Amino acid sequence: VQRYLAGMVDAGLTHVVLETTSHGWAQHRVDACEFDVGVVTNITHEHFDEHGSYENYRAAKARLFESLEWTRAKPQGNPRLAVINRDDRSFEFLNDFIKTKKLSYGLGESADVQAQGVSYSSSGIEFTAISDDFRVGVNSPLVGEYNVFNCLAALTATVYGLNIEPEVAAQGIASLEGIPGRMERIDLGQDFIAIVDFAHTPNALKVALEAAKKILATENWERTGKISKTSVNSVHSVVNTARVIAVFGSAGLRDKEKRRMMAETSIELADLTVLTAEDPRTESLDGILEEMAAGARSRGGVEGETFWRVPDRGEAIKFALRLAKPGDVVLSCGKGHEQSMCFGKTEYLWDDRTAMRAALAEFLGIGGPKMPYLPSQDKTEEEWLKG
Structure with a gap:
C-alpha cells in the first residue's frame, strides 16, 4: 500500500480513496496509513471465519475511527472526519471510538445528513439530501434503498471532509452510470x-x-x-x-x-x-x-x-x-x-x-x-x- 501511495505522490496526486478490509485492520497492515476521512457504511454478518465473532469483526472495523486520532495535518487542510451510518446497528458501538469530528447520515431525523422524499424506480433513486448547511437534490441510476445510504455516505464525506460544494457532489453521484456486477x-x-x-x-x-x-x-x-x-x-x-x-x-x-x-x-x-x-x-x-x-x-x-x-x-x-x-x-x-x-x-x-x-x-x-x-x-x- 505504501509503495502505491508513494507512487501517487510522485505522480502529483493529492487524494486517494482507499477501501480497507477488516483483515487489514486486524493484522495491522494499514497502521502506517494516516486517514483524514473515515467512512463505515454498515457492519453485518461477514468474515466470521476470519474474526470468529461479530464482536471481533466490528472491533476490527472500529480501528479505522481510532486511527483518525493520530493522523497528522496534511497540506490540503481538510479536517479529520468520521462519517457513520446512523441507522445501522453498529452506530452506538462505533460512536464510542470516535474522538474527532463526526457526522452521521441516514433516513431518520436523528441523522446529521438525511435523505428525504426518497423515490425508487427501475431506473434509479431520487431524494433530497438535507443538513443544517445545505439542501440538495440527488438522483442516481443505482437502485435500491441500500444505495440511498451509499450516496448519502459519499455526499457527507465529500462535502464535509473535502469541502466540495453539495451541488457538485450531487452531480458526481448522478454521473455514476452503474457498477459492474452490482444489480x-x-x-x-x-x-x-x-x-x-x-x-x-x-x-x-x-x-x-x-x-x-x-x-x-x-x-x-x-x-x-x-x-x-x-x-x-x-x-x-x-x-x-x-x-x-x-x-x-x-x-x-x-x-x-x-x-x-x-x-x-x-x-x-x-x-x-x-x-x-x-x-x-x-x-x-x-x-x-x-x-x-x-x-x-x-x-x-x-x-x-x-x-x-x-x-x-x-x-x-x-x-x-x-x-x-x-x-x-x-x-x-x-x-x-x-x-x-x-x-x-x-x-x-x-x-x-x-x-x-x-x-x-x-x-x-x-x-x-x-x-x-x-x-x-x-x-x-x-x-x-x-x-
Whole structure:
C-alpha cells in the first residue's frame, strides 16, 4: 500500500480513496496509513471465519475511527472526519471510538445528513439530501434503498471532509452510470427482468432482494413510473403477481453459518429460490447445498415447490429462467463482477453476466455467448475434488 501511495505522490496526486478490509485492520497492515476521512457504511454478518465473532469483526472495523486520532495535518487542510451510518446497528458501538469530528447520515431525523422524499424506480433513486448547511437534490441510476445510504455516505464525506460544494457532489453521484456486477440488468429482449448481483452475505442478499421487490413494484406502477416511501410503507404493500426468483450459493471453506442464514433470507423474501454452486473449493458441494436446504426448510420452504437444488450454476440459471413468467425478476447473486469460480483447487473462468446472457440466449432461441465451463457440467464431485 505504501509503495502505491508513494507512487501517487510522485505522480502529483493529492487524494486517494482507499477501501480497507477488516483483515487489514486486524493484522495491522494499514497502521502506517494516516486517514483524514473515515467512512463505515454498515457492519453485518461477514468474515466470521476470519474474526470468529461479530464482536471481533466490528472491533476490527472500529480501528479505522481510532486511527483518525493520530493522523497528522496534511497540506490540503481538510479536517479529520468520521462519517457513520446512523441507522445501522453498529452506530452506538462505533460512536464510542470516535474522538474527532463526526457526522452521521441516514433516513431518520436523528441523522446529521438525511435523505428525504426518497423515490425508487427501475431506473434509479431520487431524494433530497438535507443538513443544517445545505439542501440538495440527488438522483442516481443505482437502485435500491441500500444505495440511498451509499450516496448519502459519499455526499457527507465529500462535502464535509473535502469541502466540495453539495451541488457538485450531487452531480458526481448522478454521473455514476452503474457498477459492474452490482444489480446489473441483463436484457436480451425477454419479457422479465434478469439481474446479476454480488450479494454473497445474508445482509447483502436481503438488501438485493428488497431492491428487486422495489423494482417489481415500480415496474407495475405504470402511471407514475416510480414509488415513494410516503405513498407505500413497505416493499410488500404493492399488490402484484410478479415474483422474485433468486439463484445463489455459499462458498466452501468459508463461514458455514451464513449458508443457513442466506437460505432463510431467500425463503422469507424471494418467491422462489434456486440453490447452486458458489466456489465450493475442496468442500462437498452436495454437503453445502444440504446445509442451505436445511435453512430453507426451517423457514417453511418446500423443496420442489418453493426451492430447488441445482448444483451446476449454469443449469441453475437456466432453470430459474424457465420458472420465470412475464414481469418476474430473476436475480443471480454471489458472483457479480468476479471472473472465476473455484472447484477443488482449480479456478475456472466464470462470469455470471456471461452465463446469464448465454442462458437467456438459449431460452429465447437467439444467438449469444457460450455458457462458461464448470466441472459440475460433466464431472462427478469426486473427480473435480481430485483435480
